[in-house]
Amino acid sequence: MGPNFHLLHPHLSPRSRLKPRTPFITMSSSKSRWANDDPEADALVAQRKREKEERRRAKAEKQQQEEQAKAQATQSQSTDAALDVDSGAPPKKRRRLSNEKQQYPLSEVEQQLKPAKSNLLQFPASEWGPCRHVDNFERLNHIEEGSYGWVSRAKEITTSEVVALKKLKLDNSPDGFPVTGLREIQTLLEARHQHVVYLREVVMGNNMDEVYLVMDFLEHDLKTLLDDMREPFLPSEIKTLLSQFISGLDFLHSQWIMHRDLKTSNLLMNNRGELKIADFGMARYYGDPPPKLTQLVVTLWYRSPELLLGAESYGPEIDLWSVGCIFGELITKEPLLQGKNEVDQVSKIFTLTGPPTPQSWPGFRNLPNAKSLRLPPTTGSSSLLPRARFPFITNASLQLLSSLLALNPASRPTAAECLSHPYFREDPRPKLKEVFPTFPSKAGMEKRRRRETPEAPKRGQEAPKLDFASVFGSHAGGDGGEAGAGFTLRLG
Template sequence: MNLADQENAAARARWVKETKIGEGTYANVYRGYDVKTGQKIAIKKIKAGAFKDGIDISAIREIKFLRELSHPNVIALLGTYSKAQSLSLVLEYLDTDLEAVIKDKTLVFKPGDVKSWMAMSLRGLDFCHSRGVLHRDLKPNNLLISSKGELKIADFGLARETGDVDSRMTCQVVTRWYRPPELLWGSRSYSYGIDMWSIGTIFIELVLRKPFLPGDSDMDQLKKIITVLGTPTEEEWPGHKLLPDYVNIGEESRGQRWTPWIMSVGKVGVELIKEMLRYDPLKRISAKSALYHQFFLDDPRPTAPIKLPKPTAELVPRAMAPDETEGKPELKTAGGGVKRKAESPDPFGDVKKVARRLF
């Protein structure tokens, strides 16, 4: 047995699988523990035999980036090992995710709580961006939360390094509700602004306690964006009509008065959201600049993570589950099989209404 085989055998002996907590076409997720420390872990077991050309590219990406990204607000990859025709990723176990927190209407959010979740998200994202990594799928169920209330960015299966200005990347990234207009109009050249748009929509979702722009299709998503923010002009977004898939959505809109819905974050908070949701991706605020925004300096101060509201029951974080459906957010429960699929509520309706349907 060579050294690599010895190390692989030692890893298999150290990380013990227990209960299956998620199942998909290409991977299963298990709760387990570390024999050395007794620490609870999550094991994502990817079936190499299920792929015609070997291991899924998303697994390779996830391993690559998590090995490079070590930060308190990014999920930790503890190890990897192989057995037969499968590859397993060993991840730190996190109790729940931000989507579950948002949907739990028994929890009451204070302004400091929203500020704390946003600060942790931006710290993790700033670290990724400073290392040249685009996440490309930020959404509440990819923001996991530990037992101590710490928020960590997870699921780097769609992440990639930024290229040069002329590099061409796929526009079929970011779950639809959190996808920026440049991707909806087919841009193949983009940068950190796509993640900042996603963070902006998550910010509003924390306030509304429901998705901000829940489109049924890419065209419907664009219509919802334009209905709320108004039709982009050439002055505020130069060259947007030259994007590959640009189509005129219809009658020009000056946008709805949406800011009163989110005034609980104060005038300065609304200003930060507007900086995140600028049409021109080159003019969107960066994660680093957002962290120095007056919003985080004013009272109330961000709530300490350990004091943040959290569901009393332990939930399986969706980002630890192996199967994602593009543009159709779902949640698999620990019991397996039960899914929730979001409806498309009127974004101008009563913000207290729950726009969810259980299938």
């Protein structure tokens, strides 16, 4: 091969010129002219082809078996989960992999209860925040002063809506914020009823002792109306007022709340014939059995006899006694029992109902103040009040009034039983609120006149203690004497 060989054969590289050419073995049917006619080589090539096909077939079968095994495992897990839900057995444990959160599959019941994210509804909820300032309200006029606060008529500046603004009395409170104010706020927030005054919010003044309750404004209180009316309410109007009053009280008692200061001045009414219970400064939660509570509650003219005799454990029966006093006041247009003090109050009660007996009031002698009570001999007593005191009411009215003013607390009906009394179903029926008469509002024009009525007991006030010798040594009508209707009473 000469030096110019690559010029004659340009397709051959220098590297290829140095090595001899190796013949290629092809798999075509037509044999190449370089192929070897050795039968052993042909057998070797065919064997390798068969082995390659077998490996491919084995791999496909193995992959198919793995998919079938995985499908069977998934089906068995879902079956076990369903059986666990039906039988109540705990779910089976599975191995936890590293860097994996421990999650358990939801059961069918949980999947049904779990709402979809796209179907969730969001509502605005109240959040904790500072109270508004009282400057958001413009005070129009002062209405009256109660035992636990001053009440004014005010107007919200932004909405021009008239509201009632009650400033709590926090002066000289030894315990900081008074518990009466806390109870009133808590009770009003819990007692959402159409016949209970609605507490809108609590606002603050410039100082920590300026706390105001913002409530719905109602034009009248029942005491002022009765004093200014020339004639008492009609029987149908009394039924309307009494049914609303007892309905609100029934709701309070169903929530285990005692009002403990029910009187006509704490019953508010608007010009649409709606009555609402107000002033929850002495309200208190109770239980069954009732806890040991203070006996100095309820304004004197509406206080039950067991409280006057020193009962330390009582229940909602004291509110029902106040309902009876208010019922009688609506009928006569005057307070039913106007005692000058505790002894005179008990005297007036026993004059109306008759003195207690072991038959009418079992166990009354066990009360602390009843042990010194000297009662006249009685021949017999009736369960009804004297008809001469209420000559113009029906028998059903007298029966309901007598049951509410029963000396024995266990004999008084509950608020729910009062609502189902035949008195509310007889003629005349309760007057509709839409046709109820309206009255000029004193609260919207001038300050309400202070009546000669006793105030509610104040928190921390002790029960009055009377001299034992002076009580037993005095005579009826004597100077400084505490006389009753044929008996005397010692308190303390």
